[in-house]
Each structure stands twice: as C-alpha cells, then as structure tokens.
Amino acid sequence: MSFKQFNLHTQIETGIEALGYTAPTPIQLKAMPAVLQGKDVMGLAQTGTGKTAAFALPILQRLMNGPRKRLRALIVAPTRELAEQIHEAIGGLGRATKLKSVAIYGGVSKNPQIRSLRQGVEIVVACPGRLLDLADQGEIDFSNIEVLVLDEADRMFDMGFLPDIRKIIKRLPTKRQTLLFSATMPDDIRALAGDILRDPVTIRVGAGVPVASVSHAVFPVASHLKTALLMKLLDRTDTESVLVFTRTKHRTTRVAEQMKRAGLSVASLQGNLSQNRRQDALNGFREGRYQILVATDIAARGIDVSGISHVINYDMPSTVDAYTHRIGRTGRAAKTGDAFTFVTPQDGSFVGDIEHVLGERIERRTLKDFDYNLPAPAGGGESERPRSFGRQGRPAPVSPYAPVKRGGDSRRGAARPSGRRSGGRSLSGFPQLRSSSKDR
Ligand code: AMP
Numbered sequence: 001m002s003f004k005q006f007n008l009h010t011q012i013e014t015g016i017e018a019l020g021y022t023a024p025t026p027i028q029l030k031a032m033p034a035v036l037q038g039k040d041v042m043g044l045a046q047t048g049t050g051k052t053a054a055f056a057l058p059i060l061q062r063l064m065n066g067p068r069k070r071l072r073a074l075i076v077a078p079t080r081e082l083a084e085q086i087h088e089a090i091g092g093l094g095r096a097t098k099l100k101s102v103a104i105y106g107g108v109s110k111n112p113q114i115r116s117l118r119q120g121v122e123i124v125v126a127c128p129g130r131l132l133d134l135a136d137q138g139e140i141d142f143s144n145i146e147v148l149v150l151d152e153a154d155r156m157f158d159m160g161f162l163p164d165i166r167k168i169i170k171r172l173p174t175k176r177q178t179l180l181f182s183a184t185m186p187d188d189i190r191a192l193a194g195d196i197l198r199d200p201v202t203i204r205v206g207a208g209v210p211v212a213s214v215s216h217a218v219f220p221v222a223s224h225l226k227t228a229l230l231m232k233l234l235d236r237t238d239t240e241s242v243l244v245f246t247r248t249k250h251r252t253t254r255v256a257e258q259m260k261r262a263g264l265s266v267a268s269l270q271g272n273l274s275q276n277r278r279q280d281a282l283n284g285f286r287e288g289r290y291q292i293l294v295a296t297d298i299a300a301r302g303i304d305v306s307g308i309s310h311v312i313n314y315d316m317p318s319t320v321d322a323y324t325h326r327i328g329r330t331g332r333a334a335k336t337g338d339a340f341t342f343v344t345p346q347d348g349s350f351v352g353d354i355e356h357v358l359g360e361r362i363e364r365r366t367l368k369d370f371d372y373n374l375p376a377p378a379g380g381g382e383s384e385r386p387r388s389f390g391r392q393g394r395p396a397p398v399s400p401y402a403p404v405k406r407g408g409d410s411r412r413g414a415a416r417p418s419g420r421r422s423g424g425r426s427l428s429g430f431p432q433l434r435s436s437s438k439d440r
Contacts, residue, residue, distance in 0.1 A: 218342075242312060
C-alpha cells in the first residue's frame with residue numbers, strides 16, 4: 001500500500017517523501033478516503049498512530065484548490081505542544097504547496113501570531129483560549145472556514161475546554177466538514193460529537209489500547225527509594241531517549257535536579273515553566289542534547305520525539321487513559337519501546353486495571369543488586385501523599401475500560417484477565433505483586 005492510491009497533488013507527495021513516509025498507517029488508510037470525500041469523521045485513535053497526517057493530508061489536498069490567504073481550515077488542540085507539533089507536521093507535509101499555517105496559543109506574545117494572521121494563512125492550529133481571545137480582538141475571520149478538526153477531544157474535555165470549544169463552533173459557518181479525534185469517548189465527548197458531526201464515518205484504530213509495539217514492566221518499590229531505583233535502572237539499561245513521568249510539578253523539578261546532580265543529561269518540563277524554557281527542554285530532548293526528560297502529564301501532552309526508547313512512570317498515572325497516553329510517547333510509528341512503571345504499596349490494584357485493558361499480565365521486575373529494604377531517611381525522605389485523582393480538582397475522566405473510583409478498595413473485585421490474579425508476596429508490602437526477579 002502506498003500513498004499513491006489517494007491521488008494527492010504532486011506537491012503534497014513531495015512532502016510525504018521528504019518526511020520519509022513510505023506506506024500509510026492503518027488510521028491513514030481508514031480515515032483518508034472519507035476525509036478526502038468531504039465526510040465528517042469521528043476518529044477513535046491515540047497519538048502515535050499517524051492521525052495528524054490522516055487529517056492534514058486531505059486538508060492540504062482540499063486547500064490546493066480555491067482561494068489563498070483566507071482562513072479555510074481550523075484545527076483545535078488542547079496544548080501548545082500539540083498545536084506546535086501539528087503546525088510543524090503541516091509545514092513538513094505541505095512544504096511544497098506554499099499553503100501557510102500558524103500556531104496560536106497562549107503563554108507567548110500575541111504579536112507574531114497576529115502578524116502571521118494579517119499576512120494571510122489558510123490554516124490555523126490553535127488552543128481554545130488564545131483563539132477566542134484573538135477572535136474577540138477581530139484578528140480572526142472565521143467566515144471562510146471549510147474544515148474544523150478537534151484533536152484529542154477527550155483531553156480538551158479533561159482540561160475544561162469544552163465550553164470554549166462550543167463557543168468557537170458557534171462562530172463557524174454551519175456548512176463545513178468536521179473531524180473529531182479522541183483516544184477515548186467519555187459521555188461529554190459523545191454528546192459533543194452528536195451535536196456537531198453530520199452523518200459521521202467512525203474510524204477506530206486501537207482506541208483505548210496502548211500501542212502494540214511497546215513492552216510493559218512494573219517495578220515494585222517503596223516511595224522513598226524511587227529516585228535511587230530510577231538511577232540504578234538507567235545505569236543498568238540500554239537506553240536512547242528516556243521520558244520520565246512524575247505526578248506533580250514540584251516532583252518533576254526535584255527528580256530532574258537529583259538526576260542532574262548525579263551527572264545525568266536531563267531536562268524537566270512542567271506547566272510552571274515559561275514557554276521559552278519549555279521549548280528549550282523539548283527541543284533539547286528532541287535534538288539529543290538531553291537524554292532524559294522528566295515531565296508531568298499535561299506538559300508532556302503532544303510530545304512527538306521519535307526514538308524515545310523508554311517511558312518510565314516514576315509515579316503511577318491517575319487513570320488507565322493517562323497510562324495509554326504516556327506510553328504512547330514511545331513505540332511511535334512502528335518503532336519499539338519499553339514502558340516501565342514504578343508501583344508502591346499505595347498504588348493499590350491499578351496495575352490490574354492496566355492489565356485488564358492490555359489483556360495480558362504485565363511482568364514484575366526487580367533489580368538484583370538494589371537494596372529494596374533500605375529504610376526511609378529520618379524526617380521523611382520521599383513521602384507519598386495520598387493520591388488526588390482527576391485533574392484540576394474534577395473527578396478523573398471515566399475510562400470505558402476501568403472503574404476510576406480510587407482511594408478505597410472498590411477495585412478489588414474489578415474484572416481482570418483470567419487466571420492472572422497474583423497472590424504472591426515476594427516483596428514486603430506488595431500483596432498485589434509477584435516479583436519475577438528478572439533482572440536487566
Ligand atoms: P501522530 O500519531 O500523528 O502524532 O504521529 C506519530 C508519528 O508517526 C509522527 O512522528 C509522524 O511523523 C509519524 N508518521 C505518521 N505517519 C507516518 C507514516 N505513514 N509513516 C511513517 N511515519 C509516520
């Protein structure tokens with residue numbers, strides 16, 4: 001199968017070749033014909049599947065005909081990083097087309113964005129807040145919009161953007177093509193899709209299930225030993241680029257500092273950083289200046305770095321969906337990757353929920369020459385506060401695969417892959433986990 005079957009303009013084929021894409025990914029194969037025909041599409045797909053090109057290529061194809069320097073395609077994304085990444089993908093695929101896009105998001109000066117808009121663009125890739133802001137200032141003319149894309153709609157809902165999305169949609173021409181992509185389908189997104197999509201074609205590619213090219217392992221460890229285990233693991237494992245996820249901004253900074261002191265090449269990425277520092281961390285990681293990036297979930301959203309060999313969950317994610325999104329950062333576009341997750345006694349039966357979604361048991365690993373019995377330093381050390389679930393104080397999004405109520409033992413009876421219930425107790429304090437004592 002090649003991209004030839006789509007009969008794209010030769011300028012677009014030039015871009016595809018320049019990016020080194022030789023064959024369409026499954027979502028591209030499934031979605032592109034419908035999008036090219038102008039149909040509304042609901043795409044259930046996670047990042048890492050090639051969904052950006054699945055909508056960007058047909059949009060470029062459409063825009064090759066018709067007026068230039070008019071805003072005809074609007075792509076809305078939850079984070080600056082994702083908006084920037086989509087903008088770059090369009091720049092790469094559309095390099096020979098002379099079509100122009102601009103990325104619009106907050107946290108940076110408006111002026112360059114306004115300048116680009118005034119010079120004339122055909123495509124805007126935007127986060128909701130700044131988009132509305134500039135629209136209110138009269139800098140954006142929505143009247144010629146032919147295509148709307150809502151990317152990572154479930155994440156926009158998690159981040160509280162749904163009211164803004166509805167405001168934006170009210171300002172668009174009703175006659176348009178609408179594409180909605182989401183890794184999961186919470187009720188609110190289903191309702192939104194029902195309201196805004198017309199007779200949509202639904203495309204599902206591994207939705208809700210982490211990409212198959214990733215192998216998973218959990219490392220039982222006490223909270224106060226996580227950093228030491230992380231260092232040991234990095235020392236013992238053959239890694240290229242490593243993305244480490246922590247639960248809080250504070251912890252992101254602290255873990256990165258500890259690693260830096262140990263002489264590791266590391267940057268951190270969290271929401272409190274200025275856009276410049278975020279971009280430096282991301283670019284440095286992408287270019288290989290930093291081998292390790294420590295990040296929170298929100299900050300890491302949309303990171304597209306090929307060659308991430310390992311995702312390490314220093315802290316457990318708060319939902320199975322978040323796990324899927326995190327590990328979607330490795331194993332991208334047919335490469336393989338490893339996802340390691342540290343699990344403490346406080347994490348309860350969460351591993352079981354992930355196993356349920358994966359449909360297989362995750363291997364438990366221990367490092368042979370690591371002292372798991374080292375006591376916590378007097379005065380606390382790395383304490384594990386009770387977990388708060390959900391983002392921004394709201395309840396965690398409901399995964400179609402797993403109950404999300406946590407904190408109690410309500411999940412104990414949750415369905416699991418048959419015969420996988422482990423009662424082993426090889427490490428003290430980990431009744432849920434059995435060590436395979438496999439070393440790396
Ligand atoms: P996405 O899911 O859109 O974030 O894409 C994930 C990664 O796959 C990005 O690095 C893309 O550049 C890459 N990619 C997308 N489509 C293809 C393709 N047909 N062949 C190879 N790589 C691709």
